[in-house]
Amino acid sequence: MESNEIFQKGQQLPKKWFTGNAFLNPLLDRDKNNEFSVGVVTFEAGARTNWHTHPKGQVLIVIEGSGFYQERGKPARVIKKGDVVNIPEGIEHWHGASSSRNLVHIAITNFKNNIQVNWLQPVTDNEYASVAL
């Protein structure tokens, strides 16, 4: 761990739902006060989530690097250290690192009926290349 990093990377996230190397360090589980979990997600350069939805939304807080957030049918938004993304419920989207730098974000993920995320298909190399040029 570099001296200026805040959190350990944690465990690698499954290739089924992530392209490239992505890692999760869980910080907080849902409990009686907190209707969400909190974790740190690290994407290596080029890594990204599959397309997915959150039934009750998710908040991303970028703490290192840069990358992209894209909702289906919209232009990708560049995100970087210090940015916050308030992801609406039920919106198909993906997020991940830029092609040359890592991306580290805290994720606050709400629950709805015990579900936090619905996973869809991968972001193809063509889809990724079209925003990550």
Place this chain on the structure above:
Amino acid sequence: MESNEIFQKGQQLPKKWFTGNAFLNPLLDRDKNNEFSVGVVTFEAGARTNWHTHPKGQVLIVIEGSGFYQERGKPARVIKKGDVVNIPEGIEHWHGASSSRNLVHIAITNFKNNIQVNWLQPVTDNEYASVAL
């Protein structure tokens, strides 16, 4: 802003509820999905909250520096970069910086009946000195 800082300090917090210099950068307001607000709080060395309670708890994620978290009647806990504190509901406590270094934490603060915090008396210099030696 130093190049390695993630967030702006934001606005100074009121002396009525904070001893020393503390600042808030609001990141997210409560909305239909998120039954909490999120903000970054920066405490300069020696700065701390008053004693207070949260009716539905608060989660602290320390991203820089070091300081203390103390519940009434218990020893102070040293907190530092990378630490997470899950503060229970209704527990009288305070948090703040060490005497020689700043403390920066993200705070996720839940709502209960539109209330996030109940402010109590200041942490006296004697109380602070007893943990911050």
